[in-house]
Amino acid sequence: MNIAVYQMDIVAGDPEANRQKVSRWLGEQELGSVDLVMLPEMWTTAYTLPELEDIAEDPADSEAIRFLQEAAKRYHVHMMGGSIAVKENGKVYNRAIAVDNTGELVYEYDKMHLVPMLNEPAYLNGGREPVKVFELDGIKMGVVICFDLRFPEIIRSLALQGCELLFIPAEWPDSRRSHWDVLSRARAVENQMYVVTCNRPGSYDGITFAGSSAFIDPWGSVLQKGSVEHEETLRETLDLSNVADVRKNVPVFDSRVPDLYE
Numbered sequence: 001m002n003i004a005v006y007q008m009d010i011v012a013g014d015p016e017a018n019r020q021k022v023s024r025w026l027g028e029q030e031l032g033s034v035d036l037v038m039l040p041e042m043w044t045t046a047y048t049l050p051e052l053e054d055i056a057e058d059p060a061d062s063e064a065i066r067f068l069q070e071a072a073k074r075y076h077v078h079m080m081g082g083s084i085a086v087k088e089n090g091k092v093y094n095r096a097i098a099v100d101n102t103g104e105l106v107y108e109y110d111k112m113h114l115v116p117m118l119n120e121p122a123y124l125n126g127g128r129e130p131v132k133v134f135e136l137d138g139i140k141m142g143v144v145i146c147f148d149l150r151f152p153e154i155i156r157s158l159a160l161q162g163c164e165l166l167f168i169p170a171e172w173p174d175s176r177r178s179h180w181d182v183l184s185r186a187r188a189v190e191n192q193m194y195v196v197t198c199n200r201p202g203s204y205d206g207i208t209f210a211g212s213s214a215f216i217d218p219w220g221s222v223l224q225k226g227s228v229e230h231e232e233t234l235r236e237t238l239d240l241s242n243v244a245d246v247r248k249n250v251p252v253f254d255s256r257v258p259d260l261y262e
């Protein structure tokens with residue numbers, strides 16, 4: 001699977017400007033051989049938490065979701081559309097969106113772990129639905145959002161559902177970049193899956209973000225990594241047969257003793 005990650009700086013509080021930005025970027029890419037495009041966390045708004053009450057979108061009538069669906073059809077690519085702020089039944093959620101290359105919305109996930117260090121619990125509601133794998137081109141995939149990376153149990157739950165490829169859209173601060181690097185590799189090693197991350201660079205409201213988006217293989221090798229400071233595009237072709245090979249060579253899943261710890 002050929003994946004293009006847009007390590008995008010985000011215009012704060014301006015969904016229209018961000019849609020235009022992604023639209024321009026898509027138009028500049030040679031997407032002929034690309035199967036899937038990935039965007040970062042909250043790519044329409046950034047972390048403008050006090051404004052989200054007003055600018056989060058109704059998911060039943062969302063410009064951002066329509067945009068992802070149109071882009072998927074136009075460029076014939078699956079869109080791992082990072083996450084966007086949505087408002088449903090009066091509550092704001094940080095929702096990951098996956099759209100297939102026919103424009104069909106195939107999976108949504110509301111970030112369940114809210115970040116105290118960024119004051120998320122004061123403005124957002126945590127998702128209450130367990131994570132599930134979804135399938136594109138016969139590949140079992142999952143998505144968790146940023147802070148979720150610190151909770152190995154949620155990613156193990158995806159692995160036990162057969163997840164081979166995990167996406168992590170993020171707005172991870174540079175002050176904790178060493179955690180980002182170590183934990184994303186650790187999740188790939190312990191679950192023997194590909195991990196693809198898309199973290200924004202740039203700053204907002206006094207926080208500088210870490211960039212450092214990456215492709216990590218099921219052995220834990222970093223195939224490619226984005227810069228800390230700059231916007232950029234990362235592309236990689238993943239050979240999904242490596243997942244089965246690594247799981248055969250180091251049979252972690254066959255060696256589990258869940259009776260003793262679940």
Ligand SMILES: NC(=O)CCC(=O)C(=O)O
Pocket residue numbers: 041115117118145146147148150170171172173176179
């Ligand atoms: N956007 C986030 O979830 C940031 C997470 C974070 O700052 C951390 O885990 O550290």
